[in-house]
Amino acid sequence: WxxxxxxxxxxxxxxxxxxxxREFVAWYNGHPDFGHIxxxxxxxLSPRCNGTSKSNIVIIGQGNVALDCARILAKTKxxxxxxxxxxxxxxxxxxxxxPQQEREIHVLGRRGHIQASFTIKELRELTKLEDDCHARCIxxxxxxxxxxxxxxxxxxKSLRPKKRIDKLxxxxxxSTADHDDVTTQQLETSIHLxxxxxxxxxxxxxxxxxxxxxxxxxxxxxxxxxxxxxxxxQKAIPTGELEEIDADLVRRVLMWHCRSATYT
Numbered sequence: 001w002x003x004x005x006x007x008x009x010x011x012x013x014x015x016x017x018x019x020x021x022r023e024f025v026a027w028y029n030g031h032p033d034f035g036h037i038x039x040x041x042x043x044x045l046s047p048r049c050n051g052t053s054k055s056n057i058v059i060i061g062q063g064n065v066a067l068d069c070a071r072i073l074a075k076t077k078x079x080x081x082x083x084x085x086x087x088x089x090x091x092x093x094x095x096x097x098x099p100q101q102e103r104e105i106h107v108l109g110r111r112g113h114i115q116a117s118f119t120i121k122e123l124r125e126l127t128k129l130e131d132d133c134h135a136r137c138i139x140x141x142x143x144x145x146x147x148x149x150x151x152x153x154x155x156x157k158s159l160r161p162k163k164r165i166d167k168l169x170x171x172x173x174x175s176t177a178d179h180d181d182v183t184t185q186q187l188e189t190s191i192h193l194x195x196x197x198x199x200x201x202x203x204x205x206x207x208x209x210x211x212x213x214x215x216x217x218x219x220x221x222x223x224x225x226x227x228x229x230x231x232x233x234q235k236a237i238p239t240g241e242l243e244e245i246d247a248d249l250v251r252r253v254l255m256w257h258c259r260s261a262t263y264t
Contacts, residue, residue: 017204017250021253030086055249057249060108060253061107061253070105078132101188106194108220112147113143113166113195114152114156136190143196144170152234221244
């Protein structure tokens with residue numbers, strides 16, 4: 001279900017392409033109650049269906065489950081063949097069947113990188129996909145700086161694991177800035193870790209797939225936030241600054257209350 005802040009809700013059949021992480025994880029692990037997720041993923045990420053060779057995926061949430069979903073979606077079939085992922089999932093469009101398949105994966109978190117709940121292990125795995133899977137992790141240095149408030153720096157001082165995460169993210173951000181265009185063109189998939197960005201609106205369209213009357217996700221309108229408050233009590237405050245992100249599939253790791261949904 002996708003529930004708006006006004007309290008209204010609509011089922012996933014009305015908002016096709018928006019799944020919970022629980023549904024996706026249960027499906028690729030072979031849970032019998034989630035077999036219906038396969039056709040949704042197939043249609044959303046099939047190049048023949050979305051009319052382009054590139055798939056756009058938005059993951060809402062920044063814990064270990066979110067990063068695990070991003071890693072599965074970024075890896076190639078060959079890389080996952082040695083895991084216990086189900087054969088159905090392995091052969092589906094959820095998995096990049098060839099390294100040349102292009103994907104843009106955006107992982108959104110409404111607070112800063114110091115407040116994110118993923119561990120260094122999950123983050124490090126996400127940064128090591130470049131050679132085998134032609135997938136690169138991208139971090140924006142300006143978002144790290146925006147999240148480095150005085151209160152956040154106080155939090156960082158007392159948490160050694162967070163210091164390691166901060167250093168790795170800054171190393172990735174520096175690598176992102178230094179990456180030349182030639183190398184970028186050789187990489188087929190990008191995983192964007194986005195901070196201080198929350199979903200504001202889901203946009204759906206009946207025109208996305210001509211063979212169906214279902215309303216499919218096409219974009220996520222995200223809103224920039226800023227941190228306010230004392231250390232360990234900071235809240236993400238909306239700023240009104242908006243950004244549109246193309247989306248063929250949305251994974252909600254958190255039950256996020258999106259302000260609105262528009263349909264065309």
